[in-house]
Amino acid sequence: MRTVAEFRIEYLRHLSPQGRPLEELPAFAADNDELLKMFAAMLRARTFDAKAVNLQRTGKLGTYAPCLGQEAAHVGVGAAMRPEDCLAIVYREIGTLFWRGVSMTEVLLYWGGDERGNNFAVPRHDFPWCVPIATQTLHAAGAAMAFKIRKEPRCAVAYIGDGGTSEGTFYEAMNLAGARQLPIVFVVVNNKWAISVPIEEQTAAETLAQKGIAAGIPGVQVDGNDVIAVRDCMSRALEKARNGGGPTVVEAISYRLSDHTTADDASRYRNEAEVAEAWKVEPMIRLRKLLESRGVLDEAREQAMKAEFTREVDAAVQEYLSTPRQSTDAMFDHLYANPPPYLEAQKELARRYAGTGRPSH
Amino acid sequence: MSVTFNLPDLGEGLPEAEIVSWHVKEGQRVEVDQPLLSVETAKAVVDVPSPYSGNIVRLHAKTGDTVQTGRPLVDFDLPSQVTKATDTSAPAQANQGMVVGHMATRNEELVDHAIVGRGRRAYRDRDRVRAAPAVRMLAKRLGVELSTCSATGRHGLVSVDDVLARANFGKSQQRSPAVPGLTDADKLRGARKAMAQSMSLSRDEIAMCTIFDDADIDRWQDRGDISIRLVRAIVAGIKAEPALNAWFDPTGPSRKLMEQMHLAIAVDTNDGLIVPVLRDVTSQSAAQLRAQLDDIKQRTRARTIAPEEMRDYTFTLSNFGTVAGRYATPLVVPPTVAILGAGKLQRDVVAGAKTPEIHVRLPLSLTFDHRCVTGGEALRFLAAVINDLQLPN
Ligand SMILES: Cc1ncc(C[n+]2csc(CCOP(=O)(O)OP(=O)(O)O)c2C)c(N)n1
Ligand SMILES: [Mg+2]
Numbered sequence: 001m002r003t004v005a006e007f008r009i010e011y012l013r014h015l016s017p018q019g020r021p022l023e024e025l026p027a028f029a030a031d032n033d034e035l036l037k038m039f040a041a042m043l044r045a046r047t048f049d050a051k052a053v054n055l056q057r058t059g060k061l062g063t064y065a066p067c068l069g070q071e072a073a074h075v076g077v078g079a080a081m082r083p084e085d086c087l088a089i090v091y092r093e094i095g096t097l098f099w100r101g102v103s104m105t106e107v108l109l110y111w112g113g114d115e116r117g118n119n120f121a122v123p124r125h126d127f128p129w130c131v132p133i134a135t136q137t138l139h140a141a142g143a144a145m146a147f148k149i150r151k152e153p154r155c156a157v158a159y160i161g162d163g164g165t166s167e168g169t170f171y172e173a174m175n176l177a178g179a180r181q182l183p184i185v186f187v188v189v190n191n192k193w194a195i196s197v198p199i200e201e202q203t204a205a206e207t208l209a210q211k212g213i214a215a216g217i218p219g220v221q222v223d224g225n226d227v228i229a230v231r232d233c234m235s236r237a238l239e240k241a242r243n244g245g246g247p248t249v250v251e252a253i254s255y256r257l258s259d260h261t262t263a264d265d266a267s268r269y270r271n272e273a274e275v276a277e278a279w280k281v282e283p284m285i286r287l288r289k290l291l292e293s294r295g296v297l298d299e300a301r302e303q304a305m306k307a308e309f310t311r312e313v314d315a316a317v318q319e320y321l322s323t324p325r326q327s328t329d330a331m332f333d334h335l336y337a338n339p340p341p342y343l344e345a346q347k348e349l350a351r352r353y354a355g356t357g358r359p360s361h
Numbered sequence: 362m363s364v365t366f367n368l369p370d371l372g373e374g375l376p377e378a379e380i381v382s383w384h385v386k387e388g389q390r391v392e393v394d395q396p397l398l399s400v401e402t403a404k405a406v407v408d409v410p411s412p413y414s415g416n417i418v419r420l421h422a423k424t425g426d427t428v429q430t431g432r433p434l435v436d437f438d439l440p441s442q443v444t445k446a447t448d449t450s451a452p453a454q455a456n457q458g459m460v461v462g463h464m465a466t467r468n469e470e471l472v473d474h475a476i477v478g479r480g481r482r483a484y485r486d487r488d489r490v491r492a493a494p495a496v497r498m499l500a501k502r503l504g505v506e507l508s509t510c511s512a513t514g515r516h517g518l519v520s521v522d523d524v525l526a527r528a529n530f531g532k533s534q535q536r537s538p539a540v541p542g543l544t545d546a547d548k549l550r551g552a553r554k555a556m557a558q559s560m561s562l563s564r565d566e567i568a569m570c571t572i573f574d575d576a577d578i579d580r581w582q583d584r585g586d587i588s589i590r591l592v593r594a595i596v597a598g599i600k601a602e603p604a605l606n607a608w609f610d611p612t613g614p615s616r617k618l619m620e621q622m623h624l625a626i627a628v629d630t631n632d633g634l635i636v637p638v639l640r641d642v643t644s645q646s647a648a649q650l651r652a653q654l655d656d657i658k659q660r661t662r663a664r665t666i667a668p669e670e671m672r673d674y675t676f677t678l679s680n681f682g683t684v685a686g687r688y689a690t691p692l693v694v695p696p697t698v699a700i701l702g703a704g705k706l707q708r709d710v711v712a713g714a715k716t717p718e719i720h721v722r723l724p725l726s727l728t729f730d731h732r733c734v735t736g737g738e739a740l741r742f743l744a745a746v747i748n749d750l751q752l753p754n
Contacts, residue, residue: 057410058409059367
């Protein structure tokens with residue numbers, strides 16, 4: 001017998017959890033302003049996140065899926081993408097959304113059950129929120145196929161979680177992307193948990209990055225709490241895709257420091273020691289230390305940033321809460337160009353229901 | 362100015378929460394987002410932050426209390442200008458914007474697990490009224506009891522129009538006349554309440570048909586253990602005709618023939634009718650059955666029997682004849698499909714070979730759900746029961 005195929009998965013990390021550069025940093029990391037911008041984006045996402053949870057707890061927002069702990073993965077991906085690329089999100093990736101120009105008010109509207117939260121003013125061509133996990137991979141593969149057919153130098157990016165990689169959809173999407181060499185990057189955010197299922201029970205594979213191998217797609221693991229490494233790794237994958245080099249699976253290893261959603265209580269299935277360990281390597285620490293060591297960030301500056309984001313969040317909350325309710329038509333209006341009769345009937349029914357004694361706000 | 366913060370829905374459609382601890386006191390000043398209290402819901406223990414900066418005037422509940430979603434939790438006194446836009450929780454109605462699904466109150470939604478005669482379907486009587494969440498919400502707002510609406514929608518759903526029709530119907534035409542002067546003390550509880558519910562369910566759902574006959578037990582060699590002979594005869598009946606040991610779901614409609622037989626035995630107690638269950642009766646000896654029966658009867662009368670021991674049965678035996686009564690039309694409780702009643706032993710004049718004779722006979726009443734069981738099946742079952750009972754031992 002002889003070996004006919006072998007695979008290798010590389011792991012990329014630029015900053016130690018304590019913020020020490022481990023090897024030569026990529027060129028963009030020499031630019032302090034650029035790194036500060038990324039730090040600010042992470043802090044902004046975290047500030048918003050905490051407020052969103054509180055809004056849910058006080059009855060002002062529906063169920064919300066926090067991003068706590070995964071800000072570096074999300075911001076790193078956002079920073080590597082070009083505006084004209086196309087993003088397919090799941091429910092947690094506000095760091096990327098904000099980077100791409102989606103507003104806080106839009107995010108609040110979505111989780112408040114308002115369809116306008118799906119209709120991003122910027123960027124117009126990204127996919128809306130989509131809770132069914134793994135479906136994003138096929139949606140993005142479709143977009144990538146379009147880019148390829150139209151010969152546009154654009155890429156699609158699909159998010160998926162560790163739990164999502166067990167879905168058949170993911171394998172179908174990777175197969176298509178591999179077979180057609182589509183310009184797409186599958187970003188697997190391995191936050192170690194899929195609601196209450198730990199990664200050890202999710203798969204027997206050593207890495208999630210290797211799941212692309214069978215579809216002929218190279219995979220790479222990156223420290224998802226190292227925003228420099230994520231951006232670097234993502235930039236390379238996107239550049240390759242844009243130049244006709246085909247797809248990549250990027251597995252960003254991080255940790256879900258929050259409950260799965262506001263309707264979950266992770267303390268029922270997860271031990272505290274594990275969470276305490278994860279807090280020690282959370283993503284803000286290392287970038288903060290690097291920036292402090294370069295003398296461009298200090299406690300006062302961070303507090304000032306934080307205060308500004310708090311004001312911004314509060315303003316967005318005001319705007320969200322004072323947005324007049326939509327009519328019930330909204331939930332039917334964006335499904336089909338020509339709605340089938342049964343949906344028209346439902347829309348009519350909803351209108352009649354809405355007209356009976358329902359408080360307007 | 363003063364505003365009330367009502368308990369929001371902390372999960373997805375949770376009806377209530379229990380207060381684990383307060384982190385603030387009356388009279389205290391708090392800042393927005395400062396933790397007010399910890400509550401435990403069916404899903405999680407969560408901290409509820411303050412929606413306002415202001416003074417706490419009143420806490421509406423104590424540690425350990427259960428508060429319904431949407432009910433007052435904390436009264437605040439706020440500096441006058443800050444309430445307007447952020448204040449969605451102050452008016453009780455506005456909270457419903459974030460209610461997901463049907464926000465039932467405890468009475469509507471939760472089921473008394475000590476309920477008798479419910480079979481597998483603990484949630485059955487809620488299922489009985491089928492309606493979309495929006496329709497339920499509408500009914501709730503209009504104060505319409507869903508179960509009093511006709512259900513003209515597809516698949517037996519109560520529609521918006523049904524609720525509206527009911528709302529305009531006027532109070533004079535309720536189903537039963539109201540009994541004046543009732544107080545809380547008159548409310549049925551426990552087994553008696555469960556009986557009222559399961560019997561209503563039975564009446565509403567089942568296509569009852571009852572067959573009467575007698576088993577001639579004159580040849581029994583000793584007086585015999587009637588209860589255990591009845592159990593054995595029912596087992597023989599089910600061997601001959603498995604269709605009566607089944608669960609029926611009319612929504613399919615579907616029928617599941619049960620492999621094991623768990624026999625519910627109706628027991629009369631001062632508190633009402635209780636129906637504990639003999640497990641897996643086909644695989645037990647007479648002595649084992651007797652021991653199990655004595656045990657559950659004793660514990661039933663002592664009211665120490667666990668609710669689980671009264672669930673998941675597949676057939677019912679009502680041995681009412683220990684008191685009086687020859688025949689009856691016992692009621693089948695869904696999802697089971699049959700019940701056998703045994704009346705008081707009779708000394709009957711029967712036709713002998715040439716002359717009248719007096720024989721001891723056991724009167725039998727078999728009720729079955731004719732939606733699911735055919736007349737032929739019921740008769741074959743009953744014939745096998747009688748044959749077995751008529752054996753000398
Ligand atoms: C197709 C589909 N099946 C099931 C669900 C229910 N669900 C919501 S989140 C989740 C777990 C997802 O875990 P993972 O992919 O690791 O993502 P994470 O939530 O950790 O970001 C599941 C099963 C869903 N949203 N979509
Ligand atoms: Mg996960």
